[in-house]
Amino acid sequence: MYRIMIVEDDDKIAEILKNYAQRYGYEAFCVQQFTHIKEQFLERQPDLLLLDINLPSYDGFYWCRQIRTVSNVPIIFISARTGEMDQVMAIENxxxxxxxxxxxxxxxxxKIKSALRRAYGEYAVPAENRDTLETAGLILDRTRNTLSWNDSQVELTHKECMLYDALARTAGAIVSRENLLEALWDDTQFVDDNTLTVNVTRLRKKLEQLNIYDAVETVRGQGYRLHISWSGGGSK
Incomplete structure (x- = not known):
C-alpha cells in the first residue's frame, strides 16, 4: 500500500484529498505541523507528496527543496496559483x-497513479540500479542528484537528473523528444516543447563544468543522443 503525505493548510481540501486517496486504496495522512515538514517526512517515509505552495512560515518551494536533499519521491504540487512562472518554479525546485x-x-x-507507476512500477529503474548509474566512468547518483567525473562533481536539478538518466540508460542511441518529454513529465499536454530544450542546455552546461563537452548531441528532427566520447579524457 502506497503512503501519501498531504501538505495542505486548508483543512477542508486536505481532508477531501485524504478521504479520496483512501477510497482508492492508498494510505494517506495530512501534515498538521507546518514548521517541521521535513521531520515528519523522514518519520513517516511517504511514497508520494501532495504539496501546496502557500503555506505558513515557508512556502512549498522551500519544502520541496528540503525534501529533495533526502529523497527523490514523487512530489505533485497542488496550488491556486495559475501563473506559468509558479509552475516553472515548482519544477525547478x-x-x-x-x-x-x-x-x-x-x-x-x-496523476498520483502515473507518478507512482513511474517511480516504483513498470517504468521504474530496477531496485538494484536505482541509486547510481555509471557510464564510462561518469557516475550519476540519483539519491543526491549529482554527476561525478574523476575528482569533480556537479549538482543537478531533479529534471536534469531525470534527463541525463533517460539518455544514459540508452547511451549511443537516439532518444526522441517525445520519449524524453514523457520521461520527465507525466502530462505532456501542457508542457512547452521549449522547456525540454532549456533542460538539455542546462545539462550540457553542467557536463562542461566536469570538462565534458559535446556529450549530448542534437539529432535534428529525431531527438538527442548521449555520446560517451569523454572516456578518452573528457576534453573537447
Missing part, C-alpha cells in the same frame, strides 16, 4: 507535476 485549484479529484488520482 524539484517538483514532478503541478495541478491548479480548483481541481477534479479524478485528475489528481490519475
Amino acid at each position: 524539484g517538483g514532478d507535476d503541478y495541478i491548479t485549484k480548483p481541481f477534479y479529484l479524478e485528475v489528481v488520482l490519475a
Whole structure:
C-alpha cells in the first residue's frame, strides 16, 4: 500500500484529498505541523507528496527543496496559483507535476497513479540500479542528484537528473523528444516543447563544468543522443 503525505493548510481540501486517496486504496495522512515538514517526512517515509505552495512560515518551494536533499519521491504540487512562472518554479525546485485549484479529484488520482507507476512500477529503474548509474566512468547518483567525473562533481536539478538518466540508460542511441518529454513529465499536454530544450542546455552546461563537452548531441528532427566520447579524457 502506497503512503501519501498531504501538505495542505486548508483543512477542508486536505481532508477531501485524504478521504479520496483512501477510497482508492492508498494510505494517506495530512501534515498538521507546518514548521517541521521535513521531520515528519523522514518519520513517516511517504511514497508520494501532495504539496501546496502557500503555506505558513515557508512556502512549498522551500519544502520541496528540503525534501529533495533526502529523497527523490514523487512530489505533485497542488496550488491556486495559475501563473506559468509558479509552475516553472515548482519544477525547478524539484517538483514532478503541478495541478491548479480548483481541481477534479479524478485528475489528481490519475496523476498520483502515473507518478507512482513511474517511480516504483513498470517504468521504474530496477531496485538494484536505482541509486547510481555509471557510464564510462561518469557516475550519476540519483539519491543526491549529482554527476561525478574523476575528482569533480556537479549538482543537478531533479529534471536534469531525470534527463541525463533517460539518455544514459540508452547511451549511443537516439532518444526522441517525445520519449524524453514523457520521461520527465507525466502530462505532456501542457508542457512547452521549449522547456525540454532549456533542460538539455542546462545539462550540457553542467557536463562542461566536469570538462565534458559535446556529450549530448542534437539529432535534428529525431531527438538527442548521449555520446560517451569523454572516456578518452573528457576534453573537447
